[in-house]
Amino acid sequence: MRKLTSFAAGLLFGLGLLLSGMANPAKVIGFLDLAGAWDPSLALVMVGAIATALVPFTWARKHERSLLDAPMQLPTKRELDGRLIGGSLLFGVGWGIAGICPGPAIAMLLGGHWQVVLFVLAMLGGMLLFSALERRRAC
Amino acid sequence: MTIDWINFTPWAALAGGVLIGAAASLFVLLNGRIAGISGLLASLLETGGEGRSEKLLFLLGILLAPLLWMLFGTLPAMEFQSGWIGLLVAGMLVGVGTRYGSGCTSGHGVCGISRLSPRSIVATVAFMVAGFATVYVLRHLLGG
Numbered sequence: 538m539r540k541l542t543s544f545a546a547g548l549l550f551g552l553g554l555l556l557s558g559m560a561n562p563a564k565v566i567g568f569l570d571l572a573g574a575w576d577p578s579l580a581l582v583m584v585g586a587i588a589t590a591l592v593p594f595t596w597a598r599k600h601e602r603s604l605l606d607a608p609m610q611l612p613t614k615r616e617l618d619g620r621l622i623g624g625s626l627l628f629g630v631g632w633g634i635a636g637i638c639p640g641p642a643i644a645m646l647l648g649g650h651w652q653v654v655l656f657v658l659a660m661l662g663g664m665l666l667f668s669a670l671e672r673r674r675a676c
Numbered sequence: 677m678t679i680d681w682i683n684f685t686p687w688a689a690l691a692g693g694v695l696i697g698a699a700a701s702l703f704v705l706l707n708g709r710i711a712g713i714s715g716l717l718a719s720l721l722e723t724g725g726e727g728r729s730e731k732l733l734f735l736l737g738i739l740l741a742p743l744l745w746m747l748f749g750t751l752p753a754m755e756f757q758s759g760w761i762g763l764l765v766a767g768m769l770v771g772v773g774t775r776y777g778s779g780c781t782s783g784h785g786v787c788g789i790s791r792l793s794p795r796s797i798v799a800t801v802a803f804m805v806a807g808f809a810t811v812y813v814l815r816h817l818l819g820g
Contacts, residue, residue: 539706539707539730540729540730540733542702542703542706542707543703543707543709543729543730543731543733543734543737544733544734544736544737545702545737546699546700546702546703546706546707546711546734546737547699547733547734547735547736547737547738547739547741548737548738548740548741548744549695549698549699549702549737550695550696550699550700550703550711550734550737550738550741550782551737551738551739551740551741551742551744552695552741552744552745553692553693553694553695553696553697553698553699554692554696554738554741555692555741555742555745555751555752556688556691556692556695556752557688557689557691557692557693557695557696558685558688558689558692558752559692559781560752560754561752561753561754561755562754562755562756562757562758563753563755563756563757564683564755566757566811567680567683569807569808569810569811570811570812570815571677571808571811571812572677572812572815572816573678573680573815573816574678574679574680574683575677575678575679575680576679576680576683576684577679577684578683578684578685578686578688578689579689580689581686581689581690581693582689582690582692582693582696583693583785583786583789584690584693585689585690585691585692585693585694585696585697586693586694586696586697586700586785586786586790587693587697587786587789587790588693588694588697589693589694589696589697589698589701590697590698590700590701590786590787590790591790593700593701593704593705593790594700594701594704594787594790594791595791596705597704597705597708597791598791602708603704603705603706603707603708604705604706605706605707605708607706607707607708607709608708609704609708610708610709610710611704611710611791612710612778612788612793612795614778614795615794615795616795617794617795617798620776620777620778621776621777621778621795621798621799621802622777622798622799622802623776623777624772624773624774624775624776624777624778624799625773625777625784625798625799625800625802625803625806626773626777626802626803626805626806627769627772627773627776627777627806628769628770628773628774628777628780628803628806629773629802629803629804629805629806629807629809629810630769630773630806630807630809630810631765631766631767631768631769631770631773632766632770632781632803632806632807632810633806633807633808633809633810633811633814634758634762634765634766634769634810634814635756635757635758635762635763635766635767635770636756636757636758637766637767637770638713638770638780638781638782639713639714639717639770639774639780639781639782640713640738640780640781640782642770643713643717643735643738643739644738644739644741644742645742645754646739647739647740647742647743648742648751648754650754650756652756652758652760652763653754655760655763655764655767656763656764656766656767656770657767658767659763659764659765659766659767659768659770659771660717660767660768660770660771661717661721661771662767662768662771663767663768663769663770663771663772663773663775664714664717664718664721664771664772664774664775665721665771666768666771666772667718667771667772667775667776668718668721668722668775
């Protein structure tokens, strides 16, 4: 059952990305371009998503088990450190260059554009690079 | 600041946001998991770990969503503004950055803010500011 709900939630998430305009890099950059002709649409994506998710996530914070009796796995880290901020800044620079973030990259992958394939390969490469650097740090 | 009224799509953006929020809500209410795409991807790149099939199926749902969409209409336009070097650099930065920062637009921006996590609010401000600054530099200072 949980496998089915995973797939259904993913499908719905993907449809939302397509409908919202997040899966169009030019539109994302139009939103990030405050000094040009600014397209505020994507701010409304955030508003719609957070307004919808606020009550469900408030419920989730107060429960140990999900409705399908899975353990509630919410992040436990609390510190506001350099890794969080530095990493997010790097992510933002990449997002600003291409106008693509991880969710839309997956949603666009079967769209037949070589640009997305290249972006996704580079992104997975970046994630593997991070893992390799972490392993060296741990030695 | 001038508003680009021609490209402004408030209703599609809001409705798309509601779908994204509903999907993230279903995933946490039913599966007890955070719909953070970079985190899900990264955990599938590692060997082992729990819940691999659930994580994979969620991502598979996103991957296949365009096929479901095409049953009812044509896919929205996907316009790219960077060449291969830009895409390569951007992809690497997004991959490394989301791991150091423990999340992206979905995990921090949607799920994290919805559970009022201070870490996610800080991360979201950081990547938004970096995104605004990057587009400013590329479009208006370097004139790309």
